[in-house]
Amino acid sequence: MAELDTAPHHTLERSKAAGRRSGVLSVDRRRMIGWAVVMPLIGGLIVFAVYPFIYLIFLSFSDSNLGTLFRGWVGVENYTDAIGQSKFTASLFRSAIFALMTTLVSVVLGVVVALLLDRAVKGRQILRTLILLPLMTPPITVAVMWQLLLMPKGGWLNSFLMDMALFSQPVSFLGSPTMAFPFVCLADVWQWTPFIALMTYAALQTLPEDIYEAAKLDGASGLAMFWSITLPMLGPALLAIAVLKLVIAFKVFDLVFVLTGGGPGQATTVSSFYIYRVAIQQFDIGAAAAQTLMFAVVVGLVTIPFTTAHDIAEKRLS
């Protein structure tokens, strides 16, 4: 994501020169057409991002419900209310933990899978196709799959644990205040690890081979080479991938919707689900708007350290 800034700087100069040479399209004219061509994209972003954002700002200072918007201005009341609601602030915290936990686990697991993929000589094609599938699966269906595995009556995990005589009674994993959250995380890790593995695998292919040759001549072991060559050189790429995963994790909704409905109690109520309920069940759009904006701030606060770390790591490497 951040690498986008590193577009070749000679492009403009070269195309300028070409334009002058040809005399057909002046640079000014090309710029004009360029802007015209970019306009629909900007329009789309305005509709999907800028307008909602501004709209939410206005809504957040108003008393609005799903039927009637803007019934009056209430100042910062929606914000102070939100801060006062421990359930909301807890959901922010929970979203952050969810994002960080699933990112950590799926990046570690993703690197392992990428290394296995890199070393597999036979069956790499099959392995790659297989791990693509979780990524392709609609999150709603991922949730259904894990619901089937985890349900207390007839779920595979319960039958397995009881067959192994580890449990005598079936356990409701998703109904347990302590276990529901980790299992929702697990379902998310299942879906997103393949994505990280593929990206990491691609990044692995860009590492120069001669360093490994030299290290091997020096008698370095595989593990030593991983820690001292592969990991440091993958650092920037991994951080970029982690940022992407964090952003995606904050968007989680479907999994919670199907697996737990936010429960038991509030155990799995992440912010997007909490806000959805405020809007759908309490019809309080004003409050939902204020909470959405506060949630967006939290997303930024959690993500920024990682983008900063990525920029630092990239500079240090080059």
Next chain:
Amino acid sequence: MTATRVRKFDGGTWLADAPVDLWTLARWAGTAAVVLFFIFPMIFMLMVSFKTQPDIASGGFVPEEWFWQNYPDAWNSVAVGTYLRNSIVAAALGALVTLVIAVPATHAIVRYRVGGKFLPAFILATYVAPPIVALFPLFFLLRSIGLVNTLFGMALVYGVMNLPVAFWLLSSFVRRLPEELEDAARIDGAGYGSVLLRITVPLLMPGIISTGIICLILAYNEFLLASFLTRSESTQTLPVGLSLYQGDRQLRYGQMSVASLIGIVPVYLLAMFFQRWLIRGLTAGSTR
């Protein structure tokens, strides 16, 4: 040990040559575990789709008796066919909208630096916001122009939703494009539009296909926006239809599995047939 560290070894004799040491065994075991972890939930759902309700509750892995009736039952009791059609229409139209907007725009932004450094950063920043941000404003916007609860409205929403992703994916393809061909065509007197259509788009085809498939899948899988913006069977997409099972007092697991399986067939087929395009697209961002 050293034999296993050779990168990009070509040829199939490797397995025979390598000493079967602990490291190799661990790698095989690890690969097997990974494969099992990733395909197990799918296999189990497949098994459940062939079980009767009591059989599901008894908790075995393989059905006691293969019960095919779930398939016609699921097809007849919920509008799986309609949901599937809605999903495909909304996703395909949406991906088309995304491509039509994103291809020329990405080309102009990357090649001619339209919008300088700000625009690319801004486009990606819009992706960071969770979709819940856009949910209510989009609902009111669509309601005011009469597009709530229409497939066309959903397609437009998906079309703009995936613009940042499409820009991100396409920009790495545009960057690798040779400039000389475009410049040569321009010297021959071709205008902006014809250069774009006759030179750039054909050269970009691999990137366009990869991006199109990824946008298609993202739209096909989307749930939150669809659940809020579509309200009737004639417009609801498959994920929304699947979520309706959750409202039943007695969850029909067998039929729900069938409907879920029907829903993943199109994306899995896409994944199989376009595997190379998909992987090229997905990894475009990390290998520039």
